[in-house]
Amino acid sequence: MPSMKAAIIGFGTVGEGVYKIVNEKKEQLKKQTGYTIEIAAVLVKDVTKKRDLSPDIVVTDAFEDILNTPDIDIIFEAIVGEEPAYTYLSQAIEKGIHIITANKKMFAKHGPALLKHAEFRNVHVGYEATVAGGVPIIRTVENLLAGDRIKRIQGIVNGTSNFILTDMRKEGVSFKTALQDAKARGFAEADPTDDVSGGDAFYKLMILSSLAFGNQPEWKKVSVVGIDHIQADDIVEATNADFRYRHVADIRKNEDGSITGKVGPVLLEPDHPLYNIDGVDNAVIIETEYLGALTLIGPGAGMYPTGSAMVADLLHIIRQQATELILN
Amino acid sequence: MPSMKAAIIGFGTVGEGVYKIVNEKKEQLKKQTGYTIEIAAVLVKDVTKKRDLSPDIVVTDAFEDILNTPDIDIIFEAIVGEEPAYTYLSQAIEKGIHIITANKKMFAKHGPALLKHAEFRNVHVGYEATVAGGVPIIRTVENLLAGDRIKRIQGIVNGTSNFILTDMRKEGVSFKTALQDAKARGFAEADPTDDVSGGDAFYKLMILSSLAFGNQPEWKKVSVVGIDHIQADDIVEATNADFRYRHVADIRKNEDGSITGKVGPVLLEPDHPLYNIDGVDNAVIIETEYLGALTLIGPGAGMYPTGSAMVADLLHIIRQQATELILN
Incomplete structure (x- = not known):
């Protein structure tokens, strides 16, 4: 049986989740893919911190050490922010390494370039974990695109905002x-600006736009509003009128081929499919030519949901690779 | 570029949907899979009926003609009921032909045997369309199984029953x-017994059980109740108490490894994820070890949703086949 060597760069909650799942599900992964997956190297911020890692794993704070670890086939990236993530991943692709990322801010901006670069170097890019954590939205859209046409995607894609809106309503x-x-409760970062200002949802929306429509709208033409200006009174008023505030990201392709996106709080009626989505859950509605609407709801973040999305990407890459070897 | 020859057996709403999608999306399918898909033969009940089919397609009411059409790679089956569908598909597998079915009654009973047979003959079986129409529940469960563990699946899987319950509530x-x-409105068959008695939901539940848990509970130990005994008064009473009746199929694997299933109407509270699912929509909640719960909602039936599920199976089979060629 063949084996695959992987590195994890960024060993926070998500990176550690990938490590745990790959180890806990080793046998299952082997059965499914034919490959034994081995985590060979990990990039951390602080090498002195004690970690429960197998002793033969390279643990380093220098990305060169990762690139110099022999025979790395794949890199899981769970760093926050554009740089140095983008530079690292470009270097990895250049070396012929597949990449799997959970980094939405980086991927919203540099995803199209990374995908082109990867195509040129004949490697694959997995980014399921960039949007809606454990909800398999990227895979589902990809599958739909094969024999259908996407018209619109809208959803609750920021769990922090949705938790806050839910808390304001339920607790007053x-x-x-x-x-x-x-x-x-661990549902917001120390600096929650990106979450509550709508930035995080915006990045996810741009990733979905590139995937579903092959393009993004001009960023400055997308209205992005957060939930940070919503008052307790607004929520009470909405609830009394049987409405609920939800923070919704919305992208659609118009008849003329242009793409329109917006991100912001909206008031929803009780029969709207997003009305009932409470807490940190994410929910995405995909409207297509053949299906009508398909809705996916699930955990938008967390160690295991996000980690398992990245492991699912790995399986998909192994399959894609095999398909191409046959066809070429 | 390679090509693939397909036959459609059973040319009702679903079979015709497959025909239309394969033709409308020919270029897209070619781009995605590398294959040109050609519908070469169609099995119909009445050969004299006028149909808008390309003249080089074999149109027949004899399954032998399908089997004798040269180089058929794949059969789409959209017949209703166990026989002759099971016999036809067994013969096709024996001949080395991949099969894609939408026939839940047949597949609930004979699916495990067909899958074994297919494995032995080295062909693939697609059955996404047997459960919840256009909602990609089979693919999603399969993907989750690779690196996760399913604990329970529950959902609204019969659109007819859900439409009736919704109609009773909304129209009184x-x-x-x-x-x-x-x-x-075309949401119920002339003979709706299977739908309103819970039988249809039961078949779908058994298919999900085989997939998620590798086994089915003893059929006679599964309680199956339909919606045909629910009175208008029951609905009014439930609505007044802020509950809703939903017809739910539910299967779980217990700690001791046993599998428990049940099908029947249940009263749900407003914050239950199935409370808001109205009309002919289907909704399935998958509970796993890593994800928590993932919910999928979409059209449970219809020409295009079900047809597109079968075409998605075709894409998946092409990819699976390629993966195996590499690994073996």
């Missing part, structure tokens, strides 16, 4: 209190 | 009136 608290609650 | 009508309404 202010935005500030709900944000503190989210932080206390 | 009796079961009988709602059933007539469903028939008038």
Whole structure:
């Protein structure tokens, strides 16, 4: 049986999730793909921190050490922010290494370039974990694209915002209190700006746009509004009128071929499919020519959901690779 | 570029949907798979009926003619009921032909045998369309199984029953009136027994059980209740108490390895993920070890949704085949 060597760069919650799943499900992965998957190297911020890792794994804070580890086939990237992630992944592709990323900010901007580069170097890029965590939205859209046409995608793609809006409604608290609650429960970062300002949802929307429509709208033409200006009174008023605020990202391809996107809070009626999505869940509605609408709902973040999305990418890459070897 | 020859057996709504999609999306399919897909033969009930089919297609009411059409690679089966569908598909597999079926009654009973037979003959079986029409539940469960573990699947998998329950609630009508309404709108068969008695949902549940758990519970130990005994008053009472009746199929693997299934109407509270699923939509909740819960909602039936599920199976089979050629 063949084997595959992987490295994980960025060993926070998501990176560690990948490590755990690959190890816990070693036998299952072998059965499914034919490959034994071995994590050979890990890029960390602090090499002195004690970690529960197998002793034969290269643990380093220098990306060159990862690139110099012999025979790395694939890199899982779970770093936050554009750089150095983009540079690292470009170098990996250039070396003929497949990449799997969870980094939405980087991928919204550099995804199209990375995909082109990867095509040229004949390697694959997995990015299921960049949008809606454990919800297999990228794979589902890809599958639909094969024999259908996507018209519109809309959804709740930021779990932090949705938790805060839910908390404000259910507990009757202010935005500030709900944000503190989210932080206390691990649902918001120390700096939650990207989440509550709509930036995070915007990045995810741009990734979906590139995938579904082959293009993104001009970024500055997309209205992006967060939830940070919503008052406790607004929520009470909405609830009394039987509406709910949801933070929705929405992208559609118009009849003339142009693409329109927007991100912001909207008031929804009880029979809207996003009305009932509470807490940190994500929900995405895909409208297509043949299907009508398909809705996917699930955990938008977390160690295991996001990690398992990245492992699912690995399986898909192994299959894609095999398909191409046959056809070429 | 290689090409693939397909036959469609059973040319009702679903079979015709496959024909249309394969033709409308020929270029897209070629780009995605590398294969040109050609429908070479169609098995119909009445050969004298005028159909809008390309003149070089074999149109026959004898399955031997299908088997004798040279170089058929794949058969789409959209017949209703166990026989002759099972016999036809067994013969096709024996001849080394891949099969894609939408026939839940047949597949619930004979699926495990067909899958074994196919494995032995080195061909593939697609059955996405047997459960929840255009909702890609089979593919999603398969993908999850690779690196996760399924604990429970529950959902609304019979669109006819859900339409009737919705109609009774919204219009305040009796079961009988709602059933007539469903028939008038094309959401119920002339003989709706399987739908309203829970039989159809039961078949789908057994297919999901085989896939998710590798086994089915003993059929006679599964409680199957339909919606045909629900009175207009029951619905009013439930609505007044802020509950809703939904017809739910539910299967789980217990700690001791046993499998428990049940099918029947249940009363749901407003925050239950199935509470808001109205009309002919299907919705399935998959509970796993890593993800928590993933919910898929979409059209449970219809020419294009079901047809596109079968075409998606074709793409998947082409990819699977390529993967195996590499690994063996």
